[in-house]
Each structure stands twice: as C-alpha cells, then as structure tokens.
Amino acid sequence: MSRDPKSPRPPRSPWRRIWSRLEKDKADPHSRLGQYLAFRKAVTEIMAHTREEHILLESLCSLAVECSPVKLAWVCRIEPDQSLHTLADAGDTAYLDSFVERRTGLPVDHGPLIKAWQEQVALYNEPFQDGPLREAWRHNLRPFQLRSMAVLPIHRDHQPWALLVLYDRDRQAFPRDCQLVLESVVRQVSEALEDWVDILRERVEREHQLLLGAALQSAEDGVVLTDAERRILYVNASFTRMTGYTLAEISQYGLHHLQGPRTDPRTLAEIDGALCGQGFFNGRLLNYRRDGQTFWNHLSIIPIYQRDGEISHYVGIQRDVTHEWLAREQLEYEASHDRLTGLGNRRALMDQVAITLPRVQRHTGSLAVCMIDLDYFKPINDLYGHEAGDHVLRVIGRRLHSTLRRSDYVARLGGDEFVLLIEGFHSLEDLEMLLIKIELAVNEPIHLQSGKVVGVRLSMGICLYSPDFSGDFDTLLRYADQALYRAKANKRQRSRYWELFTVEDRPAEAGNADRPRTIRTSLSGSDADEN
CATH class of the missing domain: 3.30.70.270 (Reverse transcriptase/Diguanylate cyclase domain)
Structure with a gap:
C-alpha cells in the first residue's frame, strides 16, 4: 500500500468541535442517520463547487469523519499487483501507517477489500473468517478499537476505480438506513468523476467553510425548560426560529399548541405516559409552526431531579428532522x-x-x-x-x-x-x-x-x-x-x-x-x- 506525501490535505476544520457535541447522541438511530444525511449534503455541496479529483476525495474523507460517526475514512485503489494505493484519508490514520509497516503480515488478497473490489458490491461489518491469515487483520485492528467497517466501490467511466472504506468503533455501526445514504453518496461521487474539470482550490475551501457554517446552524437544537407542572420557564432562540413562538407566546398557549390534527395521538399518549413515569422520552412527532406549517420534530425530554428524588424540572430538546425524514422517504422510494x-x-x-x-x-x-x-x-x-x-x-x-x-x-x-x-x-x-x-x-x-x-x-x-x-x-x-x-x-x-x-x-x-x-x-x- 502506498501513500503520496505530496497530496494536499485540507486544513483541519475549525468546526470539528461542533460535531463532537453530537457524540453523546450517537446511540440514537435518528441522530446517526441525521449525521450521515448531513455528510451526504456536504458532499453534494462540494461536488457543486469543485472539479478537482483530489479535492473531492480529501473532502469526502474529511467530511465523513467530521459529519458522521466514523473514526477513519479511506479512499484506496487496488493495483494490478494487489497492492493498495491510498488516494485520500482522514481520521485515525495511524492504523493505515501500521498497515504500511507490517504489510507483509496482512494478506490483502484474502481480506474484505479485495472481496468488495472483485465482486463490486458494498460490504458492511464483514466478519473475518477463522485462520492464521485472518488473525493478522484482527491483531492489527485491535489496538485502534475499530470494530466495524463499510467498503463501498467507487466507479469512474462505468469501471471499477476505487474503494471508500469507513471504520467505526461500534460493532454494528451501519444500519440499513445509513447504508442507503452511504450508497447514494458513492453513487453521486461516481457520477461526478465522469466529466469533471479543474477549478481553483481557493473556491473549494471558501465553499467548504460556508457549508460547515450552514451545517452549524442546522445542528442547533431548540431547548425548552419547564417546571414539574410543565409550566414553561425558558425557550432558546433556536426554539423560536424553529416554531415561530416567543417565550411569552408559548408560555401563554402551552406546548400543546404545537400539536394539530395530523399529530399522532398515540405519540402524545406515549409522551404523557413517560412524563407520568420516569420522565424520559425520546421520539419523533409532527408539530405545527406558528404560521401553520408542519415539521417533523425529534423530541428528547429529560427530567431534572432534586436531592430527595423528586422531579423539579423537565428539559426538552427539539430538532427539526423534516429534511432527514423526507430524504429517508425518498431513498426508500428510489430503492423500490x-x-x-x-x-x-x-x-x-x-x-x-x-x-x-x-x-x-x-x-x-x-x-x-x-x-x-x-x-x-x-x-x-x-x-x-x-x-x-x-x-x-x-x-x-x-x-x-x-x-x-x-x-x-x-x-x-x-x-x-x-x-x-x-x-x-x-x-x-x-x-x-x-x-x-x-x-x-x-x-x-x-x-x-x-x-x-x-x-x-x-x-x-x-x-x-x-x-x-x-x-x-x-x-x-x-x-x-x-x-x-x-x-x-x-x-x-x-x-x-x-x-x-x-x-x-x-x-x-x-x-x-x-x-x-x-x-x-x-x-x-x-x-x-x-x-
């Protein structure tokens, strides 16, 4: 496997700390899907403003690490002599460096990468079979705590061209809905590679920063604080932007004013049941903005306990997931x-x-x-x-x-x-x-x-x-x-x-x-x- 030290790398993103805020939500399937959809949106924006191959690949890897839960993103090509040539990487690249040093001990010709390359199918969480050759792969991965991988073929001119390899520390890190998003990203990249021409790198970097700034705004959650009787005490600016209601207005009307005829009554009953019990709720429901428009709201309700064990307040965290929901419906439609x-x-x-x-x-x-x-x-x-x-x-x-x-x-x-x-x-x-x-x-x-x-x-x-x-x-x-x-x-x-x-x-x-x-x-x- 060879790596080109002269290949330019995009600067470390100043927004990486923003995505670290999402770490606590990665066990939530909606949060994981939302991050992959944000990754897909970011890649789409990059392709709209660049025609340089190496910038696309470096951005693809960087955005995968910054926007999604993966810890290592790698684009490589399998050469005729079965060696691996690195085109771009981001994240925990120390694993790739160790791979170079001990290449003779890692049988690439029997691994999941060559399988995906030969069969031209995406592989997810591909297990290593038993045997001495497989032990070399497991031994090399163990220090980096990389437990899941996704391997997706990239095509150019309708021919196999490269592999996008993603590593995650969760054992089952790529559920079916996330697989659909990743496959759509690779399909977009393959189509873009067919007819690109060069453009200035400065424009790519500028658009990249604008995109991450827009992603920051979309990642901000609406926050509501209530007392134990569910009287509203505080809402942040994101809540007002999301719903159109100020603190004074929503305090007068109550949070039930966000509901409407299309809000699922079973979800409302589930929320009431959760608040009457332990107070925790995590789910999605259809809400109405001040102007009457609907939006899909991913709602998390967290109780705040006093020292005596009684609930004193509730914190509600709201996220507008309308685009994610519609994108998922579109992906399901395209799949069938x-x-x-x-x-x-x-x-x-x-x-x-x-x-x-x-x-x-x-x-x-x-x-x-x-x-x-x-x-x-x-x-x-x-x-x-x-x-x-x-x-x-x-x-x-x-x-x-x-x-x-x-x-x-x-x-x-x-x-x-x-x-x-x-x-x-x-x-x-x-x-x-x-x-x-x-x-x-x-x-x-x-x-x-x-x-x-x-x-x-x-x-x-x-x-x-x-x-x-x-x-x-x-x-x-x-x-x-x-x-x-x-x-x-x-x-x-x-x-x-x-x-x-x-x-x-x-x-x-x-x-x-x-x-x-x-x-x-x-x-x-x-x-x-x-x-």
Whole structure:
C-alpha cells in the first residue's frame, strides 16, 4: 500500500468541535442517520463547487469523519499487483501507517477489500473468517478499537476505480438506513468523476467553510425548560426560529399548541405516559409552526431531579428532522422503484409477491406471471439514440399500468423487460381479453420528441399458477421466462404474441427432481401438448 506525501490535505476544520457535541447522541438511530444525511449534503455541496479529483476525495474523507460517526475514512485503489494505493484519508490514520509497516503480515488478497473490489458490491461489518491469515487483520485492528467497517466501490467511466472504506468503533455501526445514504453518496461521487474539470482550490475551501457554517446552524437544537407542572420557564432562540413562538407566546398557549390534527395521538399518549413515569422520552412527532406549517420534530425530554428524588424540572430538546425524514422517504422510494418509468423494480416486485402469492393460495385464486420483452426496441435505440429509447420505455410503462386492473401489478426488471402479475380472472377467456387489451394499447404509435413516429410489439411468456404447485415464485418466473424465449423464437410463425404454461407438481422421479409437470396450451383450452 502506498501513500503520496505530496497530496494536499485540507486544513483541519475549525468546526470539528461542533460535531463532537453530537457524540453523546450517537446511540440514537435518528441522530446517526441525521449525521450521515448531513455528510451526504456536504458532499453534494462540494461536488457543486469543485472539479478537482483530489479535492473531492480529501473532502469526502474529511467530511465523513467530521459529519458522521466514523473514526477513519479511506479512499484506496487496488493495483494490478494487489497492492493498495491510498488516494485520500482522514481520521485515525495511524492504523493505515501500521498497515504500511507490517504489510507483509496482512494478506490483502484474502481480506474484505479485495472481496468488495472483485465482486463490486458494498460490504458492511464483514466478519473475518477463522485462520492464521485472518488473525493478522484482527491483531492489527485491535489496538485502534475499530470494530466495524463499510467498503463501498467507487466507479469512474462505468469501471471499477476505487474503494471508500469507513471504520467505526461500534460493532454494528451501519444500519440499513445509513447504508442507503452511504450508497447514494458513492453513487453521486461516481457520477461526478465522469466529466469533471479543474477549478481553483481557493473556491473549494471558501465553499467548504460556508457549508460547515450552514451545517452549524442546522445542528442547533431548540431547548425548552419547564417546571414539574410543565409550566414553561425558558425557550432558546433556536426554539423560536424553529416554531415561530416567543417565550411569552408559548408560555401563554402551552406546548400543546404545537400539536394539530395530523399529530399522532398515540405519540402524545406515549409522551404523557413517560412524563407520568420516569420522565424520559425520546421520539419523533409532527408539530405545527406558528404560521401553520408542519415539521417533523425529534423530541428528547429529560427530567431534572432534586436531592430527595423528586422531579423539579423537565428539559426538552427539539430538532427539526423534516429534511432527514423526507430524504429517508425518498431513498426508500428510489430503492423500490425504477428511476426511468416510476414502476416497481425487482425489489418491489418481490414485496408484492409476498402479498399476492399467499392471498392466491389462501383463496385458491388464479394468478398469471407474465414476462414481457419489447420487439423492435433495439433499432429505435440504434437509430434515434438512448433518449428516444428511454421515452419509449416510459410510454410503454404508462400504457401497461393504465391497461391493467387495480388488482394487477406491473414492474420493470431492467432494459426492455417487464413483469405482470395478473390475478382474479375467472377463465382463460377473461385472461385472453386482458392480454388483447394490452396488445392494442402497446401497439399504438409512439411519437418521439423529434417528431418521428415509432412503434414496438410485444413478446410474452405466461406461467399460470396452480393451487397444487408447491414451488416458489422464482420457479414461476423462470418458466415464464422460458415461455418468453419460445415466443420470441417463434416470432415469425406465431399467431399471437404470447406463449402460455400451466405448472403443476408431480411426485419426483429419478432424473426428474426439480422438474415440474409443464403443459403448453392455448388460451382457449384446446390443442394441449404435454412436455
């Protein structure tokens, strides 16, 4: 592993002490997520104001240590000879220095870094397996108390380029919501590296200071002090900025004036129960500002005890987490939806299957799993460009969604492949009528933004679920895909755009394990052939 001593480092941030104030809240998952979102926001601002690669990487590491709970951030590249080349680092870099000195005792070719590099997948809290080679890694980490790590691949020009490695002292430091934020940060960095040009370093440093100043303002919490009877004695300036109420106004109205029709009554009951008990509360609720606007408030209530053990006062600490909450909702949406068409992606399809399949099994209903591929789509991409192809996919996605019934579902797996879940049809004739409607809708001409008119056709493979079938959804999808393959292979001779399969179980025989009984039939029920 090599490190370049000439690489410029950003100056030690004067705001580091600000983030140290958040140390006491790191056990709180909302605080941890908020810090990672602040890190994401800071990286976004840096990318908006620089085009220099080394400044971005140094800032990425520095901001990771300053804004988030990690203790060491490291960007490295694995060279062809399996050596590690450091591009940027920040935090407890003494671990990396020891890594250099004892490199021969640390088998990088068997560690989590090379695994993430080879498989190009993010790894979190990757455990070291048993064995003498693993003991070298554990022995080297032990003095630095680094117990968790995250390894995220960075791409440039759609090729593996580097790894972002984060270390934390908590054993389970990267929950799922924080993983989504980190993956979105790496995705932004990868996209930015594709077309950057150099700009002045002085501008980066100036914008960096402005960003940290804005982060300081957003990190200030509103504070309320009440007596044991919950009469308000004090509010700070951050509370007034957050809610719009002065001390005199909120003392007259009471804190319940921050609540409204959309405030969850169960959360209010939980707060009352906590105050009637030990007095501690930590949670999130929807509050209303003075102008009527809503905001998500992360509220911590801490009791102050007298010497005799009685509660004399309460301190309420409020933090506006509206942006964090909306960002989390957006991340969850992006994780389950196709960005181009807005349809569900593979993850959303599996979530829908987890609901649909048990319902069909419980009510002995009907279900058709349909795999769709667009014919003549590739020539549109080749002739008119990818923007035209994306437009065609969006149009087809809307047409499929509008043609299906509310009980049906459509998802895009990628490229020009779609999956339909059609349930509740009473006969094959009902299913055939819906398939004809789909064909008529898809076959309508598509007008490109350039004024050209194009069109696509469908090929579809259908696998019908049978109540006697005990396999899983992956099996149904695989047989629908095989039917799709035959439909495309017979495109010139076929009389319709689909091939239909009905799958049933039969006792396993020698050589036939995992081979379900497959019957190909027409939708009208005639001309059945057993395979």
